Amino acid sequence: MSLELNEQFQKVINGLTEKFPGDVIDVYQSTGDTFVRVTPGAIHDVCTYLKEEQHFIYLIDVFGTDRFTSEDRFEVVYNILSLRDRLRLFVKVWLPEEDPEIASVTGIWECADWFERQTYDMFGIRFTGHPDFRRIYMPEDFEYFPMRKEFPLLGIPGSIELPSSTPDPE
Amino acid sequence: MGLENTLSEGYLTTKLDTLVNWARSNAAWPMPMGLACCAIEMMAFAGPRYDVSRFGSEVMRFSPRQADVMIVAGWVNYKMAHAIRRVWDQMPDPKWCIAMGACASTGGMHRCYGVVQGCDNFLPVDAYISGCPPRPDALIHALMKIQDKVRTEHSVTLDT
Amino acid sequence: MAIEDLTKKVKPKFFKEHQESLYKSLEDKHTTIEMLEDEDPLNTKMVLNMGPQHPATHGVLRLVIQLNGEIIEKTKIDIGFLHRGVEKIAENKTYQEFMPYTDRMDYLSPYNNNVALCAAVEKIADVEVPERAHYIRMIGCELARISSHLLWLGTMVMDAGAVSFFIWTFREREKLYDIFDQLTGHRFTVSHARIGGVANDITDDAMAMIKDFANSFPQEIKDWHKLLDRNRIFFDRNEDVGVLKTEDALQMGATGPTLRASGYAYDLRKFSPYARYDEVEFEVPTRLEGDNLARYYVRMEEMQESIRIIQQCLDKLPKGPVRTDNAKQAYPSKDEVYYSMEGMIHDFMMTDTGICPPEGAEAYHAVEAPKGELGYFIQSDGTGHPWRLKIKSPSFANLQVLEEILDGEMVADTVVIIGGVDPVMGEADK
Numbered sequence: 001m002s003l004e005l006n007e008q009f010q011k012v013i014n015g016l017t018e019k020f021p022g023d024v025i026d027v028y029q030s031t032g033d034t035f036v037r038v039t040p041g042a043i044h045d046v047c048t049y050l051k052e053e054q055h056f057i058y059l060i061d062v063f064g065t066d067r068f069t070s071e072d073r074f075e076v077v078y079n080i081l082s083l084r085d086r087l088r089l090f091v092k093v094w095l096p097e098e099d100p101e102i103a104s105v106t107g108i109w110e111c112a113d114w115f116e117r118q119t120y121d122m123f124g125i126r127f128t129g130h131p132d133f134r135r136i137y138m139p140e141d142f143e144y145f146p147m148r149k150e151f152p153l154l155g156i157p158g159s160i161e162l163p164s165s166t167p168d169p170e
Numbered sequence: 171m172g173l174e175n176t177l178s179e180g181y182l183t184t185k186l187d188t189l190v191n192w193a194r195s196n197a198a199w200p201m202p203m204g205l206a207c208c209a210i211e212m213m214a215f216a217g218p219r220y221d222v223s224r225f226g227s228e229v230m231r232f233s234p235r236q237a238d239v240m241i242v243a244g245w246v247n248y249k250m251a252h253a254i255r256r257v258w259d260q261m262p263d264p265k266w267c268i269a270m271g272a273c274a275s276t277g278g279m280h281r282c283y284g285v286v287q288g289c290d291n292f293l294p295v296d297a298y299i300s301g302c303p304p305r306p307d308a309l310i311h312a313l314m315k316i317q318d319k320v321r322t323e324h325s326v327t328l329d330t
Numbered sequence: 331m332a333i334e335d336l337t338k339k340v341k342p343k344f345f346k347e348h349q350e351s352l353y354k355s356l357e358d359k360h361t362t363i364e365m366l367e368d369e370d371p372l373n374t375k376m377v378l379n380m381g382p383q384h385p386a387t388h389g390v391l392r393l394v395i396q397l398n399g400e401i402i403e404k405t406k407i408d409i410g411f412l413h414r415g416v417e418k419i420a421e422n423k424t425y426q427e428f429m430p431y432t433d434r435m436d437y438l439s440p441y442n443n444n445v446a447l448c449a450a451v452e453k454i455a456d457v458e459v460p461e462r463a464h465y466i467r468m469i470g471c472e473l474a475r476i477s478s479h480l481l482w483l484g485t486m487v488m489d490a491g492a493v494s495f496f497i498w499t500f501r502e503r504e505k506l507y508d509i510f511d512q513l514t515g516h517r518f519t520v521s522h523a524r525i526g527g528v529a530n531d532i533t534d535d536a537m538a539m540i541k542d543f544a545n546s547f548p549q550e551i552k553d554w555h556k557l558l559d560r561n562r563i564f565f566d567r568n569e570d571v572g573v574l575k576t577e578d579a580l581q582m583g584a585t586g587p588t589l590r591a592s593g594y595a596y597d598l599r600k601f602s603p604y605a606r607y608d609e610v611e612f613e614v615p616t617r618l619e620g621d622n623l624a625r626y627y628v629r630m631e632e633m634q635e636s637i638r639i640i641q642q643c644l645d646k647l648p649k650g651p652v653r654t655d656n657a658k659q660a661y662p663s664k665d666e667v668y669y670s671m672e673g674m675i676h677d678f679m680m681t682d683t684g685i686c687p688p689e690g691a692e693a694y695h696a697v698e699a700p701k702g703e704l705g706y707f708i709q710s711d712g713t714g715h716p717w718r719l720k721i722k723s724p725s726f727a728n729l730q731v732l733e734e735i736l737d738g739e740m741v742a743d744t745v746v747i748i749g750g751v752d753p754v755m756g757e758a759d760k
Contacts, residue, residue, distance in 0.1 A: 031453055058596075060703065061707075083596060109583070111730055114729075132358075141348055146283055146418060153281075153283065153419065155283025161248075161344065161345075162248065163254075163255035163256075163292045163344065164255075165293070165294070206412060206437060206755075206756050207433075209389070214504065218504070219500075245414060247412055249345070249411050249413070250382060250390055252343070253382045280414045282418060283415055284414045
């Protein structure tokens with residue numbers, strides 16, 4: 001597929017495909033943004049390379065998507081920015097439905113901490129090596145993952161407790 | 171016998187009632203449970219233009235032990251609901267509750283898994299205000315309705 | 331250690347597992363203060379819970395702080411008390427129907443959120459927006475920025491002690507509310523921006539009010555500067571408090587004025603300009619110290635730059651339509667809807683189905699909200715409802731930074747630091 005990238009971006013993509021020949025599955029553009037899909041096992045190395053060699057020092061966001069396909073149901077997207085070259089890149093991985101796990105990038109960018117917790121809370125994707133792995137929005141007692149497509153919008157009755165309408169004796 | 175006569179609907183208790191109710195209604199100190207956007211309108215309601223201290227709510231008391239009226243402003247989450255209930259239980263009697271805005275009254279535009287569809291699921295609400303967010307004038311109107319409600323209570327015989 | 335197993339002492343009344351895991355992770359967190367590790371003679375260590383209902387945490391934020399005397403050793407922030415599942419709601423609404431939800435996210439400056447959603451949808455569906463609409467959006471965004479910074483100023487200075495500031499800034503905010511009321515019909519959760527333009531044109535009354543405001547506001551800022559800039563109390567409360575070092579700022583993900591007060595001049599209006607920001611002149615205020623005082627200066631200067639932008643926009647405002655004509659992409663004007671058949675049908679189709687971006691398209695667009703970078707990532711599946719709408723909210727990232735900069739500070743400075751970082755919980759909790 002033909003990509004219209006400016007010179008610096010082309011250098012980044014070339015460097016990436018040279019360094020990780022088997023792991024970069026797809027590079028494409030959509031409405032002006034550039035997306036790179038890599039294999040899940042290589043994400044830590046790819047991110048370290050992008051941060052150290054290509055100067056993508058600012059992690060903007062990490063989030064998940066539910067593709068709702070039978071193969072590779074979940075997708076995790078990393079939104080990274082290079083301030084020196086003024087480039088924005090999206091790195092994606094696809095994860096299977098049973099037991100989705102991926103290495104955490106908190107060692108590379110510290111701010112990935114809460115973003116990964118949010119992805120776990122909403123989709124159930126586990127991040128190995130995360131320093132403080134808990135849910136962030138819903139309480140720990142909640143058993144479901146709300147953003148999955150099969151979770152109903154109105155919630156599951158009884159999944160989360162409501163306080164009583166009579167005064168507490170204590 | 172004589173005590174029962176004086177404590178029922180006689181001249182003495184109604185006059186005492188009026189006095190106590192007049193005092194209570196004109197000094198209803200609100201406890202703002204300001205959660206979301208309605209909290210900003212509540213701040214404006216305490217602000218310079220829609221000054222609520224002229225209605226007696228001189229200060230916003232953030233401690234529940236010192237407040238009379240709790241204004242739930244904003245949507246109530248399941249996680250937050252427990253905290254609100256605990257705060258409500260800590261408020262001493264007599265106390266009233268205003269559900270400000272569509273989200274506190276019925277869940278509003280947020281019909282989804284995280285939001286309690288109306289804080290009257292766990293709180294006894296006295297006044298509901300519609301609006302998203304309601305204008306501060308609407309909140310003053312609700313406060314005046316609570317004041318009317320207070321004035322018709324049988325305060326003296328309440329605890330007997 | 332000096333505090334025995336916390337989880338044995340905590341007897342939570344509700345959400346047992348949640349509370350226990352929170353206190354456990356507080357214990358496990360590395361402390362920055364290494365003295366007095368064993369046998370604490372005064373027994374000064376204590377865990378303090380600044381609970382979700384608190385006068386000075388801006389919204390519902392819960393901080394669990396471990397104290398050593400007056401100094402904070404480590405903190406853990408518990409959020410999610412205002413979580414609604416807005417992203418899940420977005421998957422069931424059309425793009426235009428989602429507009430009011432964006433207002434309620436960063437509810438201090440709703441106009442920026444509207445423009446963010448509109449710009450993202452316009453990017454993914456390739457919609458042309460007329461010039462006049464861009465300028466009206468810019469004026470609205472800058473007025474909302476001033477409104478948000480006014481509230482920040484009022485509450486931060488009130489938390490530091492000066493209560494009358496709150497009243498003064500709210501007086502100015504009431505003027506802004508009047509302008510928004512005249513311009514859009516609502517005081518503050520406006521949903522003025524529409525996909526393809528804005529809802530209605532700016533009237534002459536509104537123009538006059540904006541001009542009055544822009545002329546009288548700089549004097550107010552000067553007065554406040556005179557009051558605060560040489561105030562010994564304000565300086566002592568804010569200088570060297572909550573320092574975010576330059577080398578840590580990007581690593582921790584700070585954004586907006588918090589990042590700019592630590593030295594990085596990263597402003598999306600200059601980095602990737604949207605809505606004709608490249609045609610107006612303004613500066614990006616930056617400071618190097620990274621303490622609360624630097625954040626105060628950055629936001630005050632941002633307010634002055636906003637006034638400058640508004641005045642330039644009012645001069646340059648071009649004539650023309652305020653919404654694009656394409657019926658598949660934008661609502662027709664109300665005249666057409668009431669008086670022609672096609673207009674009515676288009677209105678119906680836009681409300682029922684909405685704008686349909688191409689299938690498989692993905693787009694990300696970010697705007698410079700007063701709190702930082704507010705970005706919308708949309709994945710479309712060809713229908714009028716987005717498949718996935720991810721909102722990157724700046725307050726979420728700034729709260730993460732807050733967890734780090736509170737370590738080592740005095741507990742009395744907590745409220746001032748929270749005020750300086752200025753989180754909005756509706757946005758952080760989505």
